[in-house]
Amino acid sequence: MADLFLEIITPERQFYIGPAEELVIPAIDGLYGVQPGHEPAVTAMEPGELRYKVDGEWQVAAIGQGFVEIMPERAIVLVSTAERPEEIDAKRAQEAKERAEDRLRQKKSVEEYYRSKAALARAMARLKVSGRR
Numbered sequence: 001m002a003d004l005f006l007e008i009i010t011p012e013r014q015f016y017i018g019p020a021e022e023l024v025i026p027a028i029d030g031l032y033g034v035q036p037g038h039e040p041a042v043t044a045m046e047p048g049e050l051r052y053k054v055d056g057e058w059q060v061a062a063i064g065q066g067f068v069e070i071m072p073e074r075a076i077v078l079v080s081t082a083e084r085p086e087e088i089d090a091k092r093a094q095e096a097k098e099r100a101e102d103r104l105r106q107k108k109s110v111e112e113y114y115r116s117k118a119a120l121a122r123a124m125a126r127l128k129v130s131g132r133r
Contacts, residue, residue: 004036005074006052008061008082015061015082021053023075025068026125034070041070045079047121049129062088062129064122081122088130097123 003019023034026048050063066079100120103112 004034004038006077007075008050008052008063008077008079010064010079010082016052016059019054020075021056022051023053023077024051025077026050026063027068032068034068034075037072038070038075040072041068043068043070045077047118047125049125050077050079050082060085060129062122062125064125065118083126083129085129088126090127090130093123093126093130097127 003021004023005018006020006023007017008015009017021035025032025034025043026046028044028046032043045063045066045068047064048062050061051058053059062081062083062085063077064080064082066077068078069076097120100116100123103116104120107113
């Protein structure tokens with residue numbers, strides 16, 4: 001079976017562009033697996049762990065919110081952030097997690113609640129991926 005052409009793009013950089021055998025994304029309704037020949041789809045993604053297989057080995061990245069467009073022979077992932085495990089400062093991510101949890105306990109405005117939940121999700125994704133070094 002032919003590979004899937006994968007593009008993972010953030011506003012700051014082209015994180016990965018090349019062939020991939022498989023892709024697993026954190027979609028808003030759960031993990032979503034993609035292989036070559038997949039039915040066309042577009043879905044939103046939550047902050048979490050994105051995985052893609054290149055040359056038989058899984059690569060991981062902590063990603064922020066975004067979208068993915070899937071076609072039978074390609075997938076384009078557009079996300080706010082993408083980081084490899086070695087790029088993540090686990091101490092900073094832990095501090096960000098603690099700050100977000102503290103803000104959630106303070107029960108401020110609805111807007112602040114959603115902002116804090118998003119910050120917590122990003123920190124948790126970064127911590128999960130940083131443990132894969």
